[in-house]
Amino acid sequence: MPKVVDPSLRREAVVEALFSVVERDGLEQASLRNVAAEAGLALGSVRHYFDNHAELMVFAMKAMSERVANRLSAHFERLQGTDDRLEVAIDMLAEVLPLDAERRREVVVWLAFVNAARTHPSLRSHADEVYKDLITLATRIFEGGRRSGRLAPDVDVALEARRLCALLDGLSMDAILHPSQMDPETALAILRRHLTSLLVHSGR
Incomplete structure (x- = not known):
């Protein structure tokens, strides 16, 4: 059976990854790709919850x-x-x-x-x-x-x-x-x- 993912927990994990990238490397490095890598997720997984970088930024x-x-x-x-x-x-x-x-x-x-x-x-x-x-x-x-x-x-x-x-x-x-x-x-x-x-x- 496919793994059931809690959307709220996944979004929280992505946001925490964003915070880590921004703290360490600056906001200019917080692309969706870099945030996905920080969270240990595929880029497509991040895009499933956030259509674009701006949406992720506002949510975070x-x-x-x-x-x-x-x-x-x-x-x-x-x-x-x-x-x-x-x-x-x-x-x-x-x-x-x-x-x-x-x-x-x-x-x-x-x-x-x-x-x-x-x-x-x-x-x-x-x-x-x-x-x-x-x-x-x-x-x-x-x-x-x-x-x-x-x-x-x-x-x-x-x-x-x-x-x-x-x-x-x-x-x-x-x-x-x-x-x-x-x-x-x-x-x-x-x-x-x-x-x-x-x-x-x-x-x-």
């Missing part, structure tokens, strides 16, 4: 953002049941920083996707959507701080949400390009210092 980009979103959701549940909102907020935002091997890989791949989105309309809409989601996340964190009385009264939430996103982008880029200068401990210390500076009396 969405898979990456959903993976991070699931981790963020778990922190939101913690946020509802604690008075130590600062620590939970730091843990939550740390999910998008390259602080370990898994998150470093995600950031490397995501930066490649975002750079490609500049000239590929099929990727641009999703890249924009994820950026808006990050701003929404930052806004919700600051609004929660305001409701709890922890956020300094003169803080412009809309502006600070965008500044926080810019800070996260900068920390991620520095950590990838200059890891000896921006190690995980330094990145977390900068994030903590920034958030603490916006609190009432700058206290925890």
Whole structure:
């Protein structure tokens, strides 16, 4: 009897192979043929699930953002049941920083996707959507701080949400390009210092 293949598992394997190629060799090397070879599959097997390279890229980009979103959701549940909102907020935002091997890989791949989105309309809409989601996340964190009385009264939430996103982008880029200068401990210390500076009396 022919082997029964779970389509969702096969797509996941192809996406993981794509991530590996992008991390190791760059997005320009992530052709369907190279991804198939990385996954140990025939090119026709990959084409069975993805008609072309653009379709695979969009699917992989969405898979990456959903993976991070699931981790963020778990922190939101913690946020509802604690008075130590600062620590939970730091843990939550740390999910998008390259602080370990898994998150470093995600950031490397995501930066490649975002750079490609500049000239590929099929990727641009999703890249924009994820950026808006990050701003929404930052806004919700600051609004929660305001409701709890922890956020300094003169803080412009809309502006600070965008500044926080810019800070996260900068920390991620520095950590990838200059890891000896921006190690995980330094990145977390900068994030903590920034958030603490916006609190009432700058206290925890």
